[in-house]
Amino acid sequence: MNGADVLVRRLADAGVRWVFGIPSGPVLPLIEALRQSDIRFVLTTSETSAGFMAATVGHLTGVPGVCVATVGPGATNLTTGVGAAWLDRAPVLALTCNVESAWLERRIQMRIDHCALFRTLTKDTRVLTSDSVDQAVLDALLLARLEPPGPVHLDLPEDVAIATAAMSGRPPVVDAALPDCSESVARTVAAALQRSRRPLLVTGLGATRLHSRAHLRQFVERHRIPHVSTLHAKGVLPESHPLWCGVLGRARRTTVQRLVSQADLIIAIGFDPVEINYEEWIGTTPLVHVDWQVADVSAEVDVVLNAGGDLERATESLCALPPASNDWDTDRLAEHRRVLDHELRPPTTSFTTDQVLDTLRARMPSDAILTYDVGAHTHQVATQWRTDLPDTCISTNGWSSMGFGMPSAYAAKLVHPDRMVVSVVGDGGFLMTAGELGVARRLNLEVPVVVLNDGWLGLMKVKQERRQLPLSGVELGPPPDSPPHYFGVPCRPARTAAEFQTAMEWALALGGPSVIEAFVDVAPYSLTVFDQAEPRTSHQ
Numbered sequence: 001m002n003g004a005d006v007l008v009r010r011l012a013d014a015g016v017r018w019v020f021g022i023p024s025g026p027v028l029p030l031i032e033a034l035r036q037s038d039i040r041f042v043l044t045t046s047e048t049s050a051g052f053m054a055a056t057v058g059h060l061t062g063v064p065g066v067c068v069a070t071v072g073p074g075a076t077n078l079t080t081g082v083g084a085a086w087l088d089r090a091p092v093l094a095l096t097c098n099v100e101s102a103w104l105e106r107r108i109q110m111r112i113d114h115c116a117l118f119r120t121l122t123k124d125t126r127v128l129t130s131d132s133v134d135q136a137v138l139d140a141l142l143l144a145r146l147e148p149p150g151p152v153h154l155d156l157p158e159d160v161a162i163a164t165a166a167m168s169g170r171p172p173v174v175d176a177a178l179p180d181c182s183e184s185v186a187r188t189v190a191a192a193l194q195r196s197r198r199p200l201l202v203t204g205l206g207a208t209r210l211h212s213r214a215h216l217r218q219f220v221e222r223h224r225i226p227h228v229s230t231l232h233a234k235g236v237l238p239e240s241h242p243l244w245c246g247v248l249g250r251a252r253r254t255t256v257q258r259l260v261s262q263a264d265l266i267i268a269i270g271f272d273p274v275e276i277n278y279e280e281w282i283g284t285t286p287l288v289h290v291d292w293q294v295a296d297v298s299a300e301v302d303v304v305l306n307a308g309g310d311l312e313r314a315t316e317s318l319c320a321l322p323p324a325s326n327d328w329d330t331d332r333l334a335e336h337r338r339v340l341d342h343e344l345r346p347p348t349t350s351f352t353t354d355q356v357l358d359t360l361r362a363r364m365p366s367d368a369i370l371t372y373d374v375g376a377h378t379h380q381v382a383t384q385w386r387t388d389l390p391d392t393c394i395s396t397n398g399w400s401s402m403g404f405g406m407p408s409a410y411a412a413k414l415v416h417p418d419r420m421v422v423s424v425v426g427d428g429g430f431l432m433t434a435g436e437l438g439v440a441r442r443l444n445l446e447v448p449v450v451v452l453n454d455g456w457l458g459l460m461k462v463k464q465e466r467r468q469l470p471l472s473g474v475e476l477g478p479p480p481d482s483p484p485h486y487f488g489v490p491c492r493p494a495r496t497a498a499e500f501q502t503a504m505e506w507a508l509a510l511g512g513p514s515v516i517e518a519f520v521d522v523a524p525y526s527l528t529v530f531d532q533a534e535p536r537t538s539h540q
Contacts, residue, residue: 003133004033004161010137010169011039011093015063018042018414019095020050021078024070026097029161042414042443044407045435047074051081051094052396052404053411055151056371058090059208060391060415064144064152068095075114079121080401085151086121087274087398088232089205091144092151094118098127100159118153125153128160135169142172147292149209178292179309182317185290188305192265192288193223193324200263201227202248205397206291207236207270208390210311216269219318224326225267226333228256230275231382231397238388245336249276250382251528252343257281259336265304270311273297274398290314344384344528350521353377353452354528355497357384360422360450363504368420369394369412373405373429376461376525377452381424383528403432406449410436413445420508421446427453437489440513448507448514454522461522491515 001009007030011019020042023031034041044050047069054065065085069078075096085092096114115125123143126136133156140152193199201220210216213236220227226243229236231250238244246256260266260281267288271278278287278301286302289295294308307314345354357380364370371394372381378395387393394412396404409423425433430451440447464471485491490510494500500518507514 001165001167002029002033002162003128003130003156003165004029005036006134006165006167007095007128007137007156008033008037008039009167010134010141011066012037014141015061016066016093017063018053018057018411019066019068020044020053020411021068021095022047022050022070022074024074024097026156026158026161027068027070029158030068030095030097030156042439044439046433047077048080048401048403049407049433049436049439051078051092052084052401052407053081054092054094055081055085055088055090055396056394056408056411057415058085058092058144058149059088059394060412062091062145064091064093064141065411066093066095068097071096071098071114072112075112075117079117082118082121082151082153084396084399084401084404088396089148089150089209089272089274089398091149093140093144094122094151094153096153096155097161098155098157100157114155115153122151122153125155127155128157130160130163130165133160133165134167138169139172142174146174146176147178147209148206177310180313181290181307181309182313184305185288185307185314186317186321188307189267189288189318190321190324192267192286192304193321193326196265196324197327198263199223199225199265199267199326200260201225201237202266202268202271203227203229203233203236204268204271204291205230205232205275206272206293206311207233209292210236210270210315212312213237213390215315215319219315219321222319222323223321224328226259226328228260230271231378231395232272232275233270233390234382234385234393235387235390236270239386240388242330242334245333246340247383248281251379252340252383255336255340255343256383261285268295269315271295272398340383344380346524346527348521348524350523351494351496351500351519352524353380353520354384354524356424356450356452356500356518356520357381359497359501359504360424361385363501363508364420364422367392368422369409369416371395371405371409371412371421371423373423373425374400374402375426375429376522376529377424377426379529380525402426402429405429406433407436407439409447409449410440410443410445413447414443422448422450424450424452427451434486437487437513437515441488444512446510446512448504448516451515451517453517453519465526486515489513489515491517494518
């Protein structure tokens with residue numbers, strides 16, 4: 001066996017099924033080793049997309065997603081995808097294939113210091129050697145999964161890939177047990193509920209990694225506590241539930257914040273401030289934070305408890321608490337949801353994104369997966385889309401990179417080939433990753449891609465308008481006539497809700513990839529996305 005063989009064998013043993021990337025001379029030994037294994041090498045159009053696909057696989061399966069790039073520009077392209085895994089907490093193994101070891105410290109064509117490049121985006125970065133490759137891969141696969149999960153980078157010089165190597169490593173002995181904070185959590189929450197008249201539960205990214213959400217649901221139902229979530233935590237608690245009240249910091253944020261501001265206690269379960277800082281929305285309301293990690297929070301927040309540890313045990317402990325009464329009115333919560341739904345759909349005679357989403361939601365089964373891109377529509381999707389299941393509404397939030405939606409959908413379809421997967425992207429994000437349609441065609445992935453074509457970088461247009469700046473650098477041009485295909489993938493236009501519904505039926509009957517260009521009106525975003533001042537740390 002050579003170094004590449006050992007690496008691939010360890011990946012297979014860990015349950016890896018795909019490696020996403022683009023070949024080059026230094027990558028060829030790895031691709032040959034993959035060819036002789038049960039792991040499929042998936043050729044992407046860009047290394048960035050390979051990183052997005054690996055992040056999606058890692059998030060959906062818990063097994064590190066794997067992406068590979070060549071030296072220099074391949075590695076720099078890969079960093080954007082790896083960044084998504086870093087800030088969105090997805091286990092990923094990022095491989096870069098480098099020049100031979102003798103050249104690693106020389107100034108030569110294409111070579112840069114890969115470890116320096118990936119150091120701030122990963123949990124660890126290491127150059128492989130012939131006598132360390134096996135142990136290093138074992139260590140990396142474990143580290144990527146440990147809380148908080150994230151990417152690990154390995155650099156594989158070409159001579160190491162082809163040199164003789166042995167599987168002599170041992171699985172690292174690591175005490176992965178997290179502190180048991182359940183007793184302090186139960187005691188603090190019980191006391192806080194006795195003092196509170198309007199408690200509110202907030203779920204975040206960390207809650208998506210719970211193996212069981214039943215304890216959390218039992219807790220809110222026993223105490224009749226309304227709940228909101230972050231973008232990533234959609235579906236951790238069912239959004240059809242009469243206690244569900246919205247998504248933080250997204251479309252119609254004023255409406256959601258109005259209810260949040262009525263709370264006299266915030267119980268945050270799995271809340272990760274990388275999604276939205278506490279300081280942006282909590283005000284002076286007392287906070288009980290329970291996550292896998294303690295929160296990075298400023299002194300201006302009234303923290304009753306900041307607990308980091310075993311979230312499974314902590315949520316289970318909440319179920320044993322005796323019921324506590326509160327003053328939330330069921331009818332007023334129902335009125336809040338009615339108003340929110342109404343405000344998400346401004347009256348208009350034009351074809352709008354909310355109509356696209358309503359048509360999709362009516363057509364897609366409950367376990368279908370929607371992936372979506374970054375832009376103005378991100379805010380609309382996050383609040384309007386309803387799901388009762390976790391990991392069925394997927395985007396990048398911590399990293400918030402345009403171009404995520406389409407590659408993520410194709411990765412989700414590989415993981416769940418028997419479930420419906422649809423991607424909604426803006427025209428700007430589509431232009432960044434349109435080449436990945438070639439991947440869908442090559443693999444015959446039955447994933448309709450809905451392009452919201454409004455001719456603008458819609459979110460930036462709204463921001464310039466709100467800051468009273470002239471529109472500049474945000475116009476993509478008038479919507480063109482829809483082409484019959486992109487890279488061999490058939491396409492249909494839709495300029496009305498009825499046309500879109502017909503196009504969706506056409507797409508779902510094809511048995512392969514498709515594109516629907518929905519020519520929507522950009523104007524309603526001004527009413528739904530920014531219905532109040534921008535948050536201080538909003539970079540989208």
